[in-house]
Amino acid sequence: MPTAEKTTRSTGAAAAREQVLNMLKEDHKRAKKAFKDFEKLDAEKQPDECKELVEQTCGELQVHTTLEEEIFYPAVRQALKEQDLLDEAEVEHNSAKQLIEQLQTMQQGGQMDGKFAATFTVLGEYVKHHIKEEEGELFEQCEKAGNKVDWAALGEQMAARKAELMEELLPQQTAPLTAGQDEA
Ligand SMILES: [Fe+2]
Ligand SMILES: [Fe+2]
Structure with missing residues (x-):
């Protein structure tokens, strides 16, 4: 039944596309939360918390932007x-x-002063604007791209590269957490 076959195939592709976009949306959600959490911190009174949050967020953003630039953007560029x-x-x-x-x-x-906090705040504004455009316009175009992209293959490639990048850029997170592992 060609019609049924076609339906199944496009449903599979749609699900694979959703998976790819959701992978990126999850990162967006984490980034937005981090910038919101930062607003609640006082850079002068809580320098360690600020440092940790900034370090973590910058690392995660590097993983995310590299993944998009290396794999996601080129894959969708030819289809948009x-x-x-x-x-x-x-x-x-x-x-x-x-x-x-x-x-x-x-x-x-x-240098963990007001300028540091201001720089991170401005980064947050840039990132939020970028996410809005990405999810509102780019991802919408992706939904229209249909089968011009092999979403299943793209998803697999992105998941593998993300794991590598996390190991490279967020080593403290991917290392196994064992009790008493703190530097002696
Ligand atoms: Fe993104
Ligand atoms: Fe992006």
Whole structure:
């Protein structure tokens, strides 16, 4: 039955596409929560909590942006009509990366002052704007792209690369947590 077969195939593709987009949306959700949590902290009174949150969030953002740039954006670029969405996304990533680098330099130099908090706050504004465009426009275009993308293969490739990137950029998180492992 060609019709039934076609329906099954497109349902499978739709589910695979949802999985890919959800993987990215989960990261977006975590990032938005981190910036909200940061608002509740006082950089001067809680420097350790701030440092930890900033470090973690910057690492996660690096994993996410690298994954999109290396795999997701190129895969959807060939299937989308509106290329400018992806061009803008890449420019926005670059701005975020510059702020992340500044934060990392400040942290290494022990500069945990108001400027540090302001930089992270501005990064949050950039990231929230970017997420809004990505989910509101780019992901919507992806839904229209249908079978021009092999969503199942893309999902597998992204999951594998994400695991690698996490190990590389968030080693403290992927290392097994054993009691008494703190530096002696
Ligand atoms: Fe994203
Ligand atoms: Fe992005």
